[in-house]
Each structure stands twice: as C-alpha cells, then as structure tokens.
Amino acid sequence: MPERFPVSLQQKIEDRLRYYEDLGIRLFYTDRGPGLVGHEPVASAPSPTHVIEEIALPKPTPKPAPLKPTPVAAYPPLVVAPTGPSLFETMDKVKDDTLLNIREDLGDCTRCKLHKGRNKIVFGDGNPKAQLVFVGEGPGADEDAQGLPFVGRAGKLLTQMIEAMGLQRSDVYICNVVKCRPPENRAPEPEEVAACSPFLMRQIDSIQPKVIVCLGATAAKTILNTTRGISQFRGEWLEWRGHKLMATYHPAYLLRNPPAKADVWKDLQKVMAELGLQLPRKSKS
Numbered sequence: 001m002p003e004r005f006p007v008s009l010q011q012k013i014e015d016r017l018r019y020y021e022d023l024g025i026r027l028f029y030t031d032r033g034p035g036l037v038g039h040e041p042v043a044s045a046p047s048p049t050h051v052i053e054e055i056a057l058p059k060p061t062p063k064p065a066p067l068k069p070t071p072v073a074a075y076p077p078l079v080v081a082p083t084g085p086s087l088f089e090t091m092d093k094v095k096d097d098t099l100l101n102i103r104e105d106l107g108d109c110t111r112c113k114l115h116k117g118r119n120k121i122v123f124g125d126g127n128p129k130a131q132l133v134f135v136g137e138g139p140g141a142d143e144d145a146q147g148l149p150f151v152g153r154a155g156k157l158l159t160q161m162i163e164a165m166g167l168q169r170s171d172v173y174i175c176n177v178v179k180c181r182p183p184e185n186r187a188p189e190p191e192e193v194a195a196c197s198p199f200l201m202r203q204i205d206s207i208q209p210k211v212i213v214c215l216g217a218t219a220a221k222t223i224l225n226t227t228r229g230i231s232q233f234r235g236e237w238l239e240w241r242g243h244k245l246m247a248t249y250h251p252a253y254l255l256r257n258p259p260a261k262a263d264v265w266k267d268l269q270k271v272m273a274e275l276g277l278q279l280p281r282k283s284k285s
C-alpha cells in the first residue's frame with residue numbers, strides 16, 4: 001500500500017479490500033474520472049468510493065443452433081369436408097347413383113355455414129326419372145319450413161307454369177343449387193355454392209333428364225360455370241354434359257317484373273317442343 005495515504009484512510013482501504021476479497025471480488029479497475037476533491041488522481045491505487053466491480057456474472061448460456069426453416073408447402077393443405085364423400089368420390093359413384101344414395105351422403109350436412117340458419121334441408125322433389133329438371137337458386141322461408149322446393153309464392157307460379165306446359169309437378173324434378181336457406185334470402189356465396197353444388201350435379205347425373213331448365217342466374221352460372229349475365233343466353237338452347245339446357249328467369253323475378261312472364265313462356269314452349277309436348281294452339285284472329 002503506497003505511503004501517500006493517511007494511515008486512517010489506508011486502514012479503511014485495507015478493510016474494504018478485505019471485505020471485497022471475502023465476497024470473492026478480486027479484480028478492480030482504477031477510476032479514470034476526475035480525482036477526489038483534495039486528492040490528485042492516482043493511476044494505480046484503487047479508490048474505495050469509485051470501485052467498479054467485475055462481478056462474476058453467470059456464464060452466458062450458449063445460444064441454441066438456429067432452427068432449420070420448416071419447409072412450407074407450395075399450396076395450402078386440402079380442407080376435407082367434415083362429413084360425406086369428396087367431390088371425386090361422388091364422381092366415381094355417378095354410374096349407379098340414386099337420389100336416395102345422394103340424400104344419405106348429404107346427411108345432416110354442415111359443409112357450409114348455411115347449415116347454421118336452416119330448419120330443413122331442401123334436397124329436391126319430384127320424379128327421379130324425370131325428363132325435365134328445374135334448378136333454382138336456394139330455398140326461401142316457406143321451403144325452409146317445409147323442406148320442399150318452390151312451395152312459396154314463387155313456387156306457386158312455377159307450378160302454374162308447369163301445368164301450363166301440360167305437366168304436373170310430380171312429372172318433373174325440382175331442386176336448387178344450395179339446399180339450405182341463405183339468410184335474408186341473399187344469393188348464395190361462392191364457397192356455399194362450391195360446397196353444395198356437387199350434390200346437385202349428382203342429382204342431375206342420377207336423373208339423366210332430357211332437358212334442364214335453370215331458373216335464374218345463380219343456377220345457370222353454377223351449372224354452366226360461367227360469369228356471363230343470364231340475359232346474354234336466356235332462351236337459347238345450350239348443351240351441357242349431354243343434356244339440353246335452357247336458362248330462363250326465376251319465378252321470383254317474374255313476381256317483381258310480370259311483363260317478363262311472356263319471355264319465360266316463350267322459353268318454356270321451346271322446352272315443350274323439345275320434349276314432344278303438345279304446344280298450345282294459336283288463337284285465330
């Protein structure tokens with residue numbers, strides 16, 4: 001210990017160093033700042049009031065090796081429908097498919113969110129070997145309550161149209177693109193159509209009708225897989241998977257726009273001609 005410190009201070013420093021030694025602290029750095037008031041800076045002697053301790057810090061835990069990035073699939077995983085067969089499975093069954101099988105496969109369907117608000121699934125109704133199939137958009141309130149298609153006001157108009165063709169409802173088959181009622185009677189959303197339409201396709205393939213009549217834009221766009229407006233092809237014969245297909249206006253539209261009934265009647269007369277039904281005689285003027 002240098003002699004330059006007063007004895008009392010030396011003693012204090014020694015005591016303090018011993019104290020630090022007892023604590024296991026042996027390394028000290030001299031203060032590089034300004035000296036204590038009244039003292040010259042000392043290069044080599046530790047200053048008891050400015051000791052900076054090198055505390056034995058715990059050794060840093062070695063960093064874990066960086067994780068290899070998990071390979072990311074190029075496409076999102078296939079979401080499997082919670083119940084029932086996939087579309088490809090349904091396609092395999094087409095040859096021997098029956099409406100009963102299709103209804104069983106549909107089950108108590110929860111494949112899209114429309115199931116949350118439905119009362120009854122509206123599968124379809126009519127002759128399983130019909131020559132003529134009508135396809136609408138989706139059930140309304142009356143259909144949802146009864147589980148039958150086209151039984152409300154629009155349905156009554158459709159029934160009148162069928163009878164005007166010289167047929168009964170039991171002669172034809174009637175169904176919709178989606179089998180549960182969309183809330184507020186809105187149009188079904190694309191994912192709802194995508195979930196439900198495989199069953200419609202199976203129904204058509206099972207029935208094998210000669211003619212399909214699409215009632216409204218949703219049915220026509222779904223079956224034809226087109227985004228074209230219905231007015232661009234309404235009343236024209238189209239070919240779809242070996243069936244003759246005609247798109248016409250939905251009866252609900254006719255209730256709002258009665259003059260369009262004349263267009264629909266012209267379309268239905270083309271259907272009658274195709275089915276070999278007797279056309280109404282033209283009145284002599």
Ligand code: SF4
Pocket residue numbers: 106109110111112113114115121178179180192195196
């Ligand atoms: S609309 Fe069709 S797919 Fe959606 S829950 Fe109803 S039956 Fe299932």
